[in-house]
Amino acid sequence: MHAGLIRTAHRGRSRALLFLLTLCALTALFATATPARAETPGAPTQAAYLADRLRERPVYVTDQLPRAVPRSTAPEFARLARTTGVPTYVLVLPSESVRDGEALLGAVHDRLGRDGLFVLVDDHGVTDATAFGVRAPADDAWSTQLYELPYDAGPLLSFERFAEVVAQGPEKAAARAAAARTAYEDDEPEAMYIGPSDRRNQSFVTGILLTGVPLLILLLAAHGRHLRRRYAGAARKPDPAARRKPAAAPVVRVVAVVASAALAAAAVALTATAVFDQTASSGTKPPTPAEMSARAERVAAGLRQDPVYTDPESPRVLDARRLDRLHQRIDDFRRSDGGGPVYVALVPQTSENESAGDAELFAAAVHAKVGEPGVYVVADPADGTIDAYNHGLRLDRDRLFFDLPDAITLGDSRADRSEDHLLGERLDALMTFLDRTPRTDRPVEGATPAPAPSPAEDTALPPLFATDFWPGLVVGAFAALLLSAVLAGVAALVLRRRRPATEPFARLPFTAPTEPSASWLRRTAYAELSALVREFAEREDQPRAWDRLDAALLLVDNDPGRARRPGTDPATLVTVIVLARAGRSALTGRDDDLCCGVNPLHGPGVRLSHVRVSATGRRLLPVCELCRDTAIADPLGIPPRLLRLPAPSGGDRVPYYDATDGPLTAVPRGIARVVERVRETAGVH
Incomplete structure (x- = not known):
């Protein structure tokens, strides 16, 4: 009986030993089939990575924003951080890499294990700030820089204002923040x-x-x-x-x-x-060539070690299971007929990076630095987009470029609702698409994208x-x-x-156009003649005024109203105006007999002068003061000043002395001669 028990115990031990050996063999087999990766479970989280960077230096500036915040600005950020009066740690990251700024700062603080003021800055300015174990007015300083500065002040100036307010202490910072909020309600700061x-x-x-x-x-x-x-x-x-x-x-x-x-x-x-x-x-300092290439070099260095590079500055979007699955699919594709390497870069693409947010340009830069043919995949953990570019594999270019489904490149409604944009699932679908892509006879080189604008050209x-x-x-x-x-x-x-102040007849505008219209002549003749009739009725003891009134009335058949009716000859109307004005002048005691021969509407003449009336002809005419000055200073200026009457037939205007052979032609010889000609024409003596 004891012997049976001993044999039974030996058989149990043998089975247990066989089970353990089998389990060890299977473990070794799986370990051989799926080699350990550098970025699998032991890869640092975003907070751990950033805490390690702050442990090295209190200011960390990402290499993903060279156009807005070059890494060369880190010393300036560090100098400003020292002015706050408390230990200050600054993280400059793309806004796309931060889901919850306050939570990220808390996690970084826990990982770092140091108290102080933790500040998060993006390409626009200070976005979050939290004080851990120190007395610093973080919220008031953040509000002050937000409301006091214009939106385009930039991250460095924003942090400078933030540090300045922190250094003032809690009381002054609170008052300044309140004043900034009040001022902002009335008037926003003007752009810089x-x-x-x-x-x-x-x-x-x-x-x-x-x-x-x-x-x-x-x-x-x-x-x-x-x-x-x-x-x-x-x-x-x-x-x-x-x-x-x-x-x-x-x-x-x-x-x-x-x-x-x-x-x-x-x-x-x-x-x-x-x-x-x-x-x-922008007031951003231009980045150096090294700063513009730093991100691509970092990603390329990571891809040389592992075909899947996860940006350590961003939240992780692939868990260990999805990451192992992606590695397995990449290995299978590399060993397949017509396949090859696949490099996946899980890196956010922003407009402030070296490629200005162009995923194709970034993939080409990484390919150039890796130096190996393959399919280069750019997966953005921030917006969930996926882009794939073939560089040197035997894959149908058109299918990869035109037929890649939107469900892979952009995602669907489920991806939009998911925090990780279902990138693991969609990258797996991409690998399936690559497996089914037709092969070509020779390697297909990727297109050369247009270069991104230089930072200097960009701003x-x-x-x-x-x-x-x-x-x-x-x-x-x-x-x-x-x-x-x-x-x-x-x-x-x-x-x-x-109406000049010294004009004797201020009740009427004294105008003298060079080319009067027929309507102006009718209107003016009626007004001047009517005024003379009224004024002469008050002072009938002026014989010269009577002579001129009588002559003017003869021209309109003793009816002033006829002057404003259409059909009256323009020369007759000018004669009426000249006689009426001369008669009104005589009523005031002035007895000017001469009238300007250049334009009778100018009024009295001051002297006789030989003036040029055409390019080749001269005439002896009485001239007014203005015409006299013109004849002296600019002889050729007289012809344009000649009175030109509208032709009855509708033809071109001609000088008044050529327009008629009536009484108006007697103007150069004086008003008395005009009166005589009117009476002669009317048959009155």
């Missing part, structure tokens, strides 16, 4: 920098002013000269005893006007250059005299034409309605 659209607006305004101002000066000068000629009679009646200096020569005036316009253009250009002097849309503003500057020139010219026309019209109305 302008963007390309602002520069285009500046260029547009500069173009408008550069053509508009000089052209307006030239046009106003031309309109002014025209108005002086046309409405010279609107000025007060010249006094023969008064002498004025001759007007400047036309060439001198033209040169002065052109010089003024040129000076205005130069002033606009210089002022615009001084005022719109910004050359960049450089267009030149001031470019972009919308050219349309601005056109708009400025149009605006100058329109504004000058409006101002000329207003000036004409003012001159037409102006």
Whole structure:
């Protein structure tokens, strides 16, 4: 019986030993089939990795934001951190790598095991700050920098303001934060920098002013000269005893006007250059070439060790099971017919990285540094996108480029709701897609993407005299034409309605257009003749005034109302105006017999002068003071001042002395001679 028990015990021990040996063999087999990876369970978490970096230095600047926060700014961050008065630890990370800033800072603090002020900064500024074991007004400092600074101040200036408020202590920091919040409600801080659209607006305004101002000066000068000629009679009646200096020569005036316009253009250009002097849309220090390539080198170095690189600065999105599964699929694809290496980079892609967020450009840079053919996959743990690029494997390029399903590259609604974007599941689907991709006869080289803009080009503003500057020139010219026309019209109305203080007949506007319209002549003749009739009724003891009134009435058959009816000859209407004005002048005691022979509407003549009435002809005419000055300073300026009457037949205007053979032609010989001609024409003696 004892012997049986002993045999039974030996058999039990043998079976147990066989079971243990079998288990060990299976363990060794699985260990051989699935080799251990450097980044499997023992890989550090995001918080552990960042705590290790802060253990080395109190400021850690990521290599993923070279365009916004180059790593060379770390010493400046460290200098500012020392001014807070408490141990300060700073993490500069992409916002895409941080899910919960407060939780991340807490986890990093726990891993680091040191008390102090922990600050999180992204490419815009301070985003989170928490004090552990120290007395620091983190919340008030954060609020102050948020409300006091404009949105484009940048991360370094944001942290500088944050550190400044922390150093002031809790009481002052609380008061400053409250004041900043109150001020922000009334008026947000003005931006520190302008963007390309602002520069285009500046260029547009500069173009408008550069053509508009000089052209307006030239046009106003031309309109002014025209108005002086046309409405010279609107000025007060010249006094023969008064002498004025001759007007400047036309060439001198033209040169002065052109010089003024040129000076205005130069002033606009210089002022615009001084005022719109910004050359960049950001105050970020340009990164060095080493900073621009640091991230790609880091990822490439990791991929040389392991075909799956997980960004240690980002939250982990693949658990150990998914990671082992992906490694197995990559190994299978590498050993398959027509397959090859697959490199997966789980790295966020931001617009501030070296490739400006272009996944294809990043994959090409990593491939160049790895130096091996393969399919390079860029999986973004932040937004969940997946991009795959073939560099040197025998895979159908079109299928990989055009037929990769959106469910893999972008995900679906389930991926959007999942914190890890189901990247493990979708990367597994990508490997299945690669397995089914047709092979080609020869390796297919990847396309060469266009380079990303350099950081200097990325923030450089267009030149001031470019972009919308050219349309601005056109708009400025149009605006100058329109504004000058409006101002000329207003000036004409003012001159037409102006009543000089010393004008004897201030109740009527004394105007003298060079080319009057028929309606103006009818209206003015009726007004002047009616005024003379009224004034003569009050003072009938002026024989000269009676002679002129009588002659004017003869021209309209003793009916002043006839003057305003259509059909009356323009020369007759001018004669009525001249006689009526001469009669009203006689009622005031002035007895001017001479009338300006250049334009009878100018009023009394001050002297007889040989004046040029055409390019080749001269005539001896009485001239008013203005015409006299013009004849002296600018003889060729007289022909444009000649009164030109509308032709009854609708033809071109001609000088008044050529328009008729009636009494108006006697103007150069005096008002008395005009009266005689009227009476002779009417048969009255």
